Amino acid sequence: MASIRQILQRKRAVANIRKVTKTMEMISTSRYRQYFEMWQSGQKFYNYLAELAYLMLTSEKKIEHPLMQENESGNLAILVIGANRGLCGGFNSALNHMIEVHIKRAKRLRKKLVVYVSGKKAAAFLRHKGVKVKKEFSDFEEMPSGRQSDDMADEFMNLYINGEIDYFGIVHTRFFSVASQKPQTLTILPVSELIDDLTTRSTVIWPWSCEAGEFELEPDLNQMFEGMVQMMLRTAVSGCFVDSVLSEYLARVVAMKSATDNAEDMIQALNSQYNSARQNKITTELTDIVSGVEALG
Numbered sequence: 232m233a234s235i236r237q238i239l240q241r242k243r244a245v246a247n248i249r250k251v252t253k254t255m256e257m258i259s260t261s262r263y264r265q266y267f268e269m270w271q272s273g274q275k276f277y278n279y280l281a282e283l284a285y286l287m288l289t290s291e292k293k294i295e296h297p298l299m300q301e302n303e304s305g306n307l308a309i310l311v312i313g314a315n316r317g318l319c320g321g322f323n324s325a326l327n328h329m330i331e332v333h334i335k336r337a338k339r340l341r342k343k344l345v346v347y348v349s350g351k352k353a354a355a356f357l358r359h360k361g362v363k364v365k366k367e368f369s370d371f372e373e374m375p376s377g378r379q380s381d382d383m384a385d386e387f388m389n390l391y392i393n394g395e396i397d398y399f400g401i402v403h404t405r406f407f408s409v410a411s412q413k414p415q416t417l418t419i420l421p422v423s424e425l426i427d428d429l430t431t432r433s434t435v436i437w438p439w440s441c442e443a444g445e446f447e448l449e450p451d452l453n454q455m456f457e458g459m460v461q462m463m464l465r466t467a468v469s470g471c472f473v474d475s476v477l478s479e480y481l482a483r484v485v486a487m488k489s490a491t492d493n494a495e496d497m498i499q500a501l502n503s504q505y506n507s508a509r510q511n512k513i514t515t516e517l518t519d520i521v522s523g524v525e526a527l528g
Contacts (some may be wrong), residue, residue, distance in 0.1 A: 235508050242501045247265040249494035255318065256487035263480040270473050275327060277470070280463060281429040287456055288426060296457050297392045299442065308365075308396040309333055309416070309470075312403040313353025314473040315372065315508040322404060322482040323352045329402050329414040334362060345396065347493075349375075373476050380472065391420045403469045404478040412478040419467055422460050429463070446472040 251473075275288035287294065313326055330353070337344035348354045349368040357364055372381060382457040390396045406412050 233504065233508070235505060237510065238501055238508060240506045241310065242498060242505065243496050245497050245501065249491055252487045252490040252494060256484055257482040257493060259480050259487060263477065263484055265474060266477040273466075273470060273473065276466070277429060280459075280466065281426075283459060284426045284463065285430050287452065287459065291314070292452050294453060296422075296456055296460065298388065298420060298454065298460055301421060302394050302397045303392065305399050306343050306345050306396045307333075307337055307340070308347065308390065308399045310347045310362050310387070310399075310401045310471075311353045311357070312381070312401065312471055313348065313350025313356075314475075314479045315351045317352065319479055319483040319484060320486040322451065322479055323356075325414045326353060326402065326404060327356045329416065331360075333400075333402065333416070334360065337511070342397070358503055358526065374472050375469075377469070380385060380463045380469040384468045385461075387420065388464055396420070401468065402474040403471045406477045406481075407472075408476040409481070417467065417471055419464060422463065425463060426465055 258463070311326070311330060314323055317323065333344060345361070345365050346357060346362055347366045347368070348357060348364050348473040351369075354364060354367050359460075368379075370373070375383065387399050391399060398418070400418045402414070402416050404412055405415045405417070417428060
């Protein structure tokens with residue numbers, strides 16, 4: 232059995248760890264609420280964007296746009312959005328499994344995987360796997376600014392229009408609700424896949440619920456689609472970063488709360504050990520005193 236001094240040392244160490252985990256839990260909770268409000272504010276916009284895209288694609292006139300067509304360059308591009316720090320449960324490991332899926336898929340299809348990454352943990356995993364990273368976005372901490380996310384979307388859009396990539400997807404942890412966050416790949420290009428995702432992830436659009444009636448579009452449909460598709464791509468890239476950071480902070484809140492609870496349980500167990508050891512020591516000292524008195528008598 233450990234001595235009283237050793238038990239007290241362990242208790243102080245666990246108490247210090249509990250202070251750290253409790254502080255991290257409070258900070259993560261505050262950041263989570265901030266990003267959750269940002270996520271909620273974007274849901275209505277996604278609904279309206281999905282309705283507009285649905286009305287355009289179901290019009291009598293067929294839309295012809297380079298981002299709707301398929302390319303044959305042999306290159307598959309993905310943007311991996313990971314975390315810069317750990318202590319967030321299985322957040323990073325679950326995302327790594329999704330990255331491995333894309334590595335195996337590229338080998339199976341015999342195509343080249345072009346990887347872009349944001350997040351130190353994901354970049355370290357890719358280096359460990361021997362995957363060459365085309366570009367690492369490290370000029371921001373958690374969320375890119377509006378201009379930075381727009382530049383990212385425009386860069387991938389130009390690559391697809393120029394026929395340099397056949398596919399572009401964003402590997403991230405998608406936030407569905409407080410109870411559900413899952414690593415997924417959002418297919419951005421060809422843009423028809425993104426439109427399908429928009430119309431299913433937001434409020435369900437039933438054809439008979441869209442009471443738009445007959446109307447004419449001005450300017451031309453293809454010209455309007457040009458502006459809308461750019462908005463969709465930029466919104467999708469920004470939204471994926473919000474989902475990822477929001478899921479990361481929620482995972483860290485859960486992990487730090489669990490660590491704090493475990494530390495409190497350990498402190499209670501150490502208190503019991505301390506009381507037992509102290510009682511044993513007092514009993515031993517009393518026995519020695521009584522034995523000494525009897526010997527003198």
